[in-house]
Amino acid sequence: MPYKRGDSPFWWVSYKLPTGKYVRRSSGTEDYAAAKALEQQARADAWKEKEWGVNPPRSFEEVIIPYLQHARQHQRSYETTTHRVKHLREAFAGKIMNDLSGQQIREYTSKRMEAGASAATINRELSALSAAINWCNVEYEWGLPNPVKGRKAREPEGRVRWITRAEIEALCREARMLKYGDNLEDFIRLAVNTGCRKGEMLGLEWRRVDLHNRLIYLEGQHTKAGKRRSIPINEGALSALKSRMAFRAKHCPASPWVFCRPSGERAVSVRVGFEKACQKAGITDFMIHDLRHTCAAHLISAGVPLSEVRDLLGHSTVTMTERYAHLAPARVRDAVAVLDRENGMSRSRYAELPVHQGERPLKLVTP
Structure with a gap:
């Protein structure tokens, strides 16, 4: 049955995974009836997964809400993460994460670029989505695909602006x-x-x-x-x-x-x-x-x-x-200076070679 915790305004639910591990998490709602329905659905999904080998569908909201609740307690950058999730929610709200594909990730990247977002901004947003998927896979053992990997936008070289x-x-x-x-x-x-x-x-x-x-x-x-x-x-x-x-x-x-x-x-x-x-x-x-x-x-x-x-x-x-x-050009300047020393040694070795009668002396051609 849903229960209350002193550190949260929401009802919390608990259920057992097929592996025998108990999950206790926030329902994300203050409505007891809604929390109870969510808990019953989670238990039914866990039973189907154990008895029939069915991987229940997980919506974007089911993935992102518990992750944000975890981030609120453990991330110093929680406010930044919530800001990034706003754009993700506009694109993925209601979508089933079991079916998330690389094509959808590429489409998200294209639309955000058309809206004027930089590659770095898009990558940070996708990183939040990837982190949420990975967290749910570890915490709840959902086995969701994570097509974000390998599909981030190419970022320009980091900005370096300094003054004299x-x-x-x-x-x-x-x-x-x-x-x-x-x-x-x-x-x-x-x-x-x-x-x-x-x-x-x-x-x-x-x-x-x-x-x-x-x-x-x-x-x-x-x-x-x-x-x-x-x-x-x-x-x-x-x-x-x-x-x-x-x-x-x-x-x-x-x-x-x-x-x-x-x-x-x-x-x-x-x-x-x-x-x-x-x-x-x-x-x-x-x-x-x-x-x-x-x-x-x-x-x-x-x-x-x-x-x-x-x-x-x-x-x-x-x-x-x-x-x-x-x-720091001095570092590479010292490095190429080694070539000068090597060239000098080569010239001295050539100069010491004997010239036999009838032979033309060797000449060094400097490129």
Whole structure:
């Protein structure tokens, strides 16, 4: 029989799979009669699957609703996932997922492209559909096909936009002239000196700033990859943090936030001020996340190895960091220099060969 849980407004149902495993999940409805009907249908389907080997039809809603309920409790990006599902629902609502084909996936991709969606956006939406199917196959052992695999759109090379040191100074000068300008300037300087993401900085608390050891500590719950990391504090970052400390001491000594308002409340956004500062500084096509790209670009250009930049930025693999590799021409310059040394050795060896009487001396032809 359906039952209630304290952490959910919906009725929950339970039934036994043919494998003997019990499933307990939300019905997605607050109507007891509807929840009871859903539970009875699930039990009937499980019996047919066990006794007759029938794989019951599963609708799009049956797949996506329990997956979203799971995502709400376990995904930090739940809001983003629900936004992606809106477009999936428009295309697949009411469809039987047992019959989902590659042709339907290709048609979805084509329609979304015609609507102006980018390849990256379409792929993220299809990834949500794929994740929902895989989750149901593991959790409920439904054995649904997953034709998303191998049918994602080809994405262009990742965007890399960064600014020079002179442009950073111009941006900071304009930021100082705005409301909460000191806060915005410190945000910009901390970003380009640490490579932190916007959320990592706006959610930064003083208890995770170690000025003695000059480290910023980020726990898994604060990072996109869900992994803890520590970030060294250089002189530029230290200056920004000291400015925030002075602001805090003057206006809100009890505030736990590094970036806060005079009231002590956390600063939740700097977007409006940042866009105004960019406009006044004449910097176009530049977003807040590009401050992170700027940090990486400057490090790579200075000869810092990709692996070290990866660790600082918190990339899961070096593949993400490799988008900046073209900014380090010295690496490949050193590589081709090996050929020069080899060519030099070859010339010296040819020069040492004896010339016999009547023979013409060897000549090297340089391509």
